[in-house]
Amino acid sequence: MVIAQQEAVEVSLDDEQTITKQRRPLSRNGLVWRRLRGMPRFWVGAIAFGLIVILSIVGPFVTPWSITDRDIYNMGMGPTLRHWFGTNSIGQDIFAQTMAGLQKSLIIGLVAGILGTLLAAVIGSVAGYVGGTTDKVISWFTHLLLVVPSFFILILLSPLFKSLSWVALTFFLAIFSWMIMAQVVRNQTRSLRNRDFVRAARYMGLPTRKILSRHILPNIASLLIIDVTLGIVSMIMSETSLSYFGFGVQKPDVSLGTLLADGTSAALTRPWLFVFPAGVLIVLLFAISLIGDALRDAIDPTSGANRA
Amino acid sequence: MTLYVLRRFVNYAILSLIATCMAYVLASSIFRPGDAFYGRNPRPPQASIDASLAQLGQSPDVPVIARLWHWLVGLFTQGSLGITIGKQPVVEEIIARSGASLRLLLIGSIIGAVVGVLLGVWGAVRQYRASDQIVTYGSFLIFATPTFVVGVLLMIGATALNNSIGVQLITFTGEYSAGISGSWWDLTLDRAVHLLLPTLALVLMSAASYSRYQRSVMLDVLGADYIRTARSKGLERGPALFRHGVRIALIPMSTFFAYSFGTLVAGSAMLEIVFSWRGMGQFLLQAVNTNDVNAAAGSTLFVAILVLLSSTFSEIIYAALDPRVRS
Numbered sequence: 001m002v003i004a005q006q007e008a009v010e011v012s013l014d015d016e017q018t019i020t021k022q023r024r025p026l027s028r029n030g031l032v033w034r035r036l037r038g039m040p041r042f043w044v045g046a047i048a049f050g051l052i053v054i055l056s057i058v059g060p061f062v063t064p065w066s067i068t069d070r071d072i073y074n075m076g077m078g079p080t081l082r083h084w085f086g087t088n089s090i091g092q093d094i095f096a097q098t099m100a101g102l103q104k105s106l107i108i109g110l111v112a113g114i115l116g117t118l119l120a121a122v123i124g125s126v127a128g129y130v131g132g133t134t135d136k137v138i139s140w141f142t143h144l145l146l147v148v149p150s151f152f153i154l155i156l157l158s159p160l161f162k163s164l165s166w167v168a169l170t171f172f173l174a175i176f177s178w179m180i181m182a183q184v185v186r187n188q189t190r191s192l193r194n195r196d197f198v199r200a201a202r203y204m205g206l207p208t209r210k211i212l213s214r215h216i217l218p219n220i221a222s223l224l225i226i227d228v229t230l231g232i233v234s235m236i237m238s239e240t241s242l243s244y245f246g247f248g249v250q251k252p253d254v255s256l257g258t259l260l261a262d263g264t265s266a267a268l269t270r271p272w273l274f275v276f277p278a279g280v281l282i283v284l285l286f287a288i289s290l291i292g293d294a295l296r297d298a299i300d301p302t303s304g305a306n307r308a
Numbered sequence: 309m310t311l312y313v314l315r316r317f318v319n320y321a322i323l324s325l326i327a328t329c330m331a332y333v334l335a336s337s338i339f340r341p342g343d344a345f346y347g348r349n350p351r352p353p354q355a356s357i358d359a360s361l362a363q364l365g366q367s368p369d370v371p372v373i374a375r376l377w378h379w380l381v382g383l384f385t386q387g388s389l390g391i392t393i394g395k396q397p398v399v400e401e402i403i404a405r406s407g408a409s410l411r412l413l414l415i416g417s418i419i420g421a422v423v424g425v426l427l428g429v430w431g432a433v434r435q436y437r438a439s440d441q442i443v444t445y446g447s448f449l450i451f452a453t454p455t456f457v458v459g460v461l462l463m464i465g466a467t468a469l470n471n472s473i474g475v476q477l478i479t480f481t482g483e484y485s486a487g488i489s490g491s492w493w494d495l496t497l498d499r500a501v502h503l504l505l506p507t508l509a510l511v512l513m514s515a516a517s518y519s520r521y522q523r524s525v526m527l528d529v530l531g532a533d534y535i536r537t538a539r540s541k542g543l544e545r546g547p548a549l550f551r552h553g554v555r556i557a558l559i560p561m562s563t564f565f566a567y568s569f570g571t572l573v574a575g576s577a578m579l580e581i582v583f584s585w586r587g588m589g590q591f592l593l594q595a596v597n598t599n600d601v602n603a604a605a606g607s608t609l610f611v612a613i614l615v616l617l618s619s620t621f622s623e624i625i626y627a628a629l630d631p632r633v634r635s
Contacts, residue, residue: 147327149570237454268467278457285452
């Protein structure tokens, strides 16, 4: 709050008009937004991400080719006006395939990223707030899941979700992604739990569920927002990696991972089969990471790169 | 300090063992090792399939817990991890394959950590200069690239390089050239050339994340009072930064190292598969594809031991750097 007032004063000194317009000090969200607006990183990331999302929605309607179409007169061609990203050895249009894969990878990443953060929030705050045996058991279980990297656990479990659809994959990705964030949430909750406002709520007889959802979680919301963006990046990475090695999305569904797997064998002779889907994937992940990093600096200016 | 490290080690060891047991139980209840035999043409007689499954310790009549017990007894009494579907002892397979995997993982993670720490310190000292910006955005870009994509892009780049100079300068398929013979020196050189691209990919990947973290920790340290004290005592800037700054900044790094090691192991396994190495990554992949429970459990144990060792190692470094832990 001190920072908020200081900045409000700076604003009023900068511009006399704002004094009349801005009677209240900036709200926390307003402050974060003001800092975000001033970061080129945020705009680069947000615009790139927006363009990719629009591309994934509009792209399939712009191209005359569908993912099953085969142009038998132009098999294995490089990028042309007819086929923007070229074609593969059986004449399928790589642009259409990339768009379909992008859609799937985006949806899986968004859903799994959000679910993973929700899990981390619930598990971490319960462990930190309830404490005692519950905390010990949850902490022990968290450490156990961290012993074997989740990529390997997911490979071991892949026979379970391979036969189901990609929706099952989304849930499995989320189930094995919450551990580190839950530990962070737990530690934050422990420091909040004996603050006056939480204590007051407890003495007023509010049930634990309500204390967590009304008093604890809103106070660590900023952490969770950052975690969602970074979680989406790591979920898209896990999905494409699993699909690339044949353990994730299965045919006939297409994701960027399966597309890259198809493109690899010919990557050295027909690079467009690999380079275009890979480029779209990298731009997507780069954009979200930039947004996440800008958010972290805007929400918590005392951490990381923003410090003077 | 020894007691502290020992206690942590025992704690990690128990967790690793339980994780491996859970992996065995999961694999044993999910995999269908029978498929490998039922799918054969002509189909073997039922009695011989049952005998093969029993030999693997995977009879469908035996409950999963009993299979796990049998496997654990074999592990602790004979040091055996069972046999693979191809009737090879799992321990022998792991010994044959782990050399290549460990070489890539160790060389890659050590170079990656050193490069990452140096880049991070450099970026913090020269904050907001052009060099810092380039390193920051570069590490972001690599961070946003899945490991297997880095691997394949390096392969495409190396092929372009080979074609442009007309010599097969960089070879990258497999762990060594097929049918190579010659002196010890030739063999080593051949392996080193094959190691180049996967190691480069692993170094890029780990240096990108270490440098980001090190830069932010180092920025914390640079503003601290003890650096000013050291300077005001008359210490030059360089020694002050290194003796008082980097050493302190490395303390949180040792914890980060333990956390990120799992990602590194997974990344290195992916790179092995991308570059068609006969390593542990391919072993796990094959185990899942052939429904091989013993091989899957064996490779999980291998990974768990690696994580155990790296965690202990980072505890030792932590204790060595931070005097408060030692007492």
